[in-house]
Amino acid sequence: MKHISSRSNPEYRQLLRLAEGRHGAQAVLEGLHLCQEWVAHYGAPRYALFDEALLARQQDGELGALFGALGAAACATCEPALMRALSPIGQDQGVCFLVDVPRPPRPERIDADCLWLDRVQDPGNVGTLLRTAAAAGVGQAYLSPGCAAAWSPKVLRSAQGAHFAMAIHEHVDLAAERARLAVPLLATSLQDGVSLYARALPGRCAWLFGNEGRGVDPALLQLADLRVFIPQAAGVESLNVSAAAAVCLFEQRRQRLAAHGVQVP
């Protein structure tokens, strides 16, 4: 098994570049939970790096089990200081994977609930939106160019594993994708629209949320089948995009539960 003791090791430098937020076709996964999920869904990573000292201490634990499942030939170890340098919060997570970003096949026809994001820039927002959508039972996400990279470290951290509950499509031309939609497209809008609570929501739909400052692109907004607003108190700023999405997605979930006989007031 290979042991890395220098920052100039090429595999380590690649992990570090990705951990620092650069991204592309590959991503770095930090920590036991994300790495376990990766193995469960996609099998072996391209590269696996373990903290030598932590691995020695946790040989009989989950870290040791993950190492054992991959096999020593597929893994490398390193010093704790090198592992800590990979973490944006300076915590030694014990294990890091280098992986190829999954590119799930684009469905010809989108007939399930899905999340559409138009230029949502903040990685924390993108991660929280994915986490909220997964919790609401939404299984697909479509991200326009200009959104934070879905497999970047900050998004992965905020999403808390939602990446493994959803098919995430990035760099999607949402206006063009509209033609594939077999469910209504709903957008939140401050300018016009109907109250979220004014009518029954579709059983299935695509929910479109926009940029933190500018909202949904006007041309895209015109393609929506329904524009809704969340009735809020007067004289205060509108909701953050993640909070707005939580309200919308769970209002739909509430209505769906009610339609299936779950008692609601």
Added chain:
Amino acid sequence: MKHISSRSNPEYRQLLRLAEGRHGAQAVLEGLHLCQEWVAHYGAPRYALFDEALLARQQDGELGALFGALGAAACATCEPALMRALSPIGQDQGVCFLVDVPRPPRPERIDADCLWLDRVQDPGNVGTLLRTAAAAGVGQAYLSPGCAAAWSPKVLRSAQGAHFAMAIHEHVDLAAERARLAVPLLATSLQDGVSLYARALPGRCAWLFGNEGRGVDPALLQLADLRVFIPQAAGVESLNVSAAAAVCLFEQRRQRLAAHGVQVP
């Protein structure tokens, strides 16, 4: 009018310390919007610092109007580089205030909607929670020790002005505060509780949300009149605390609107 050209100026150093996240009885407000709101609600700040060049260019604009309202004797100017150094995102906001953190009088009896936060650590979460509560029409917040400082720069930025729509009480012993509550205390809980959608919510209540990782302190949870959970999809992580609060607060708002005759499905 005083002009500051050095980082070693004592007033500037105090602003910088606060802008870097240290906090206490004073806070720094950055940018036109927050500073305007401060003047509208609390009058003159303890200290006001303007970017000299921006002020000269915007003499007839809102920045100039704010400067005029305070009077030259109460203001200082500085170089753009010094102003940029005060911003956590390196943007020159044009104006910074040093203010005394408002300490609103604690009501003897809490009979209105309120937000209770137990050790919510992340400043972005605390800010989003305040913003969401303000948007839902909640006018009071009670923060336990261990919460991010409400008037710290990151919380102010996430809250987008909610600080001026709410009375914010910090360092509150929530268990002791329970005795002042004249409305039911509702807490979100994963362990037990009833579905958020299973029954009518109280017309007014205190909503209690807990730490990102550990949730609400168990002893505090025991003091709740009702524990609710948000029914979510199986096999995924629970909602982020800010998203959970958005779902709860707006479900209560939906029920209230319905009770007042606003049509809901």
